Amino acid sequence: MGDHWTTIESDPGVFSELLERMGVKGVQMEELWSLDEDSLHSLKPIYGLIFLFKWQKEEDGRPVAADFEEKGVFFASQVINNACATQAIVNVLMNRPELDIGAELAQLRDFTSGFPPEMKGLAIGNSECIRSVHNSFSPPQPIVPEERDDEKGEAFHFIAYLPVTGALYELDGLKPGPIKLADCSEDDWLPKAAAAITERMGRYAASEVKFNLMACIEDRRQKYRREVAQQQHLQERIRAKLGNSAPPAPPADAAAGAGAAEVPLPDDPDTLAARLAESEGEVDRLQAALAMEEERRRQWADENIRRRTDYIPFAFQLLSALAEAGQLQPLVERAKEAHAAKLEERRRQQQQGSS
Template sequence: MQGVFTYLIDNLGVKDVQFEELISLDADTLRQQSPVYGVVFLFKYPIGEKPSETPKDGSFDFEAAENLFFAAQTIQNACGTQALLSVLLNKEDQVEIGPQLREFKEFTGAFPSDLRGEALSNSETIRDVHNSFARSSPFVDEQQRLATEEDDVYHFIAYTSINGTLYELDGLQPAPISHGSCNFDEFPDKVIPVLQRRIGRYPAHEIRFNLLAMVRDLRLRAREVGDQDWLYREEQKRTGWQWENALRRHNFVGFVGEVMKGVVGAKLSEGDGAYDEWLKAAEAKTKARIEERKKKGEGEESIEA
């Protein structure tokens, strides 16, 4: 996901910014990535949960929308893009967001949050870049698919420090959520307890969370300190991200179909019931994997909220 988000904002014209996945939820780990402009948090969204008059943590700041960028989420499957834009469009004084996003922010500056959300979903530039990173699927139209109670629904939200306050920016909520005073330098220390409290509201067996930090391009930091090994690792990481993003766009159904034809043909040619035995063994392995996943509490599929 860090590679997807990094190249997504790259394609939107953002300069010298990348995403780093955090594997440890503590302030020191986050502070090591400084400067940290904000974080994007992925979590399982409870089916049927509706926005309430009072958030479970923090407090709604309805007046803040006049002084920061906050957009309501109006379409499905775009919460990741919306979360990262919630950070970027509030960091114009620290990040070069590029002419396209700057024009979009200026155009929507006087809009209420619902119209900002509509403008975001109707932006041809943002939509085209977002769709260019969508997984290729010949079977499911992700723009039209609706979640059911059998699906695991995941949602992205953003946390960042704006005007001396730590804000949670969630397009499914009616307003930004304030978590108290927080300047830029205090962000790692202030946001981690908020995230820990949020995770603490889930059952102990729920571990499907992901945290991405929006940070300054680490290649720039490596060049500044003259660490060539670090720079090489970062360049290799970018190469890997490009490969992964290319795989996301590719439709492998035709390739898989031809492989299956070849395997089945080989088994049939062996005769003596080899095909039937092979099929029974495959069915048994599939059932065993399904049972194992059920024991671990894993869903069979997931979609974004």
């Protein structure tokens, strides 16, 4: 099977760049802080939800969907360590035919068509492209630490929720197959998925607070650019009607909303002028949102560079230079004194609080 897979950080900036480097276009990951209707609506279109939680052994009597292969559900078992996050995302992408998932994933989906879940998992584990992109977010480590999920040795797990052919599924790579949660449509699957995730969090609430939820969504930059182009086309139509000139041709570029039905415009000039002003304000809002998203992407890129950087040689050279200059030991002594002072202050506050 594939070579070693490292643990990577659960972060939308990491997973969004991971998607891009695997060849996926027009998709990003976004962290969710709430499952309320407004929060979910603001991120639409949502292609799937990825739920991270601290794994604990429990009995699950829910049956696996017996007809999932006939329904066209792509499901890969998790057969490699440390890859459950990437695999959960891949499970979402493979079940979304409307997405441009790139040549590598498209070829993998075609190649594994008809394979059982275990073989699909092995195929993902043996994908050099997926493994190398996944591992690229871990810095080179001259001192290899013992493998564990965190300092307590806790295991964390990712599962996916998404609709496929009229049903909502839970895709957990540690289960023998997908679990059908409910019948649904593209319009109503999110509230049902939110209810399932909320119920799961409730079961763990007494002993566990470590949860993370991300949504697989359309690239915000692509969405904002498309909506700006649509508003600009609307403004051209309004100005043409106000000037009694021929309307502009419908946009031919999909990024500008090609193929979308054009809403009829009113005849009243005052109403048209109001609509024009409203559209100009919307363009300003969208361009500001686009600029913020572009800045966030630059921040993600900087953070990911730092994640890949091995700072141990720098720290070693710095300490060596300080020692040669005779400055290291005084700094150590000052740090010890500062630490002792903090401990003494904490002890004094505790005594005052108990008196």
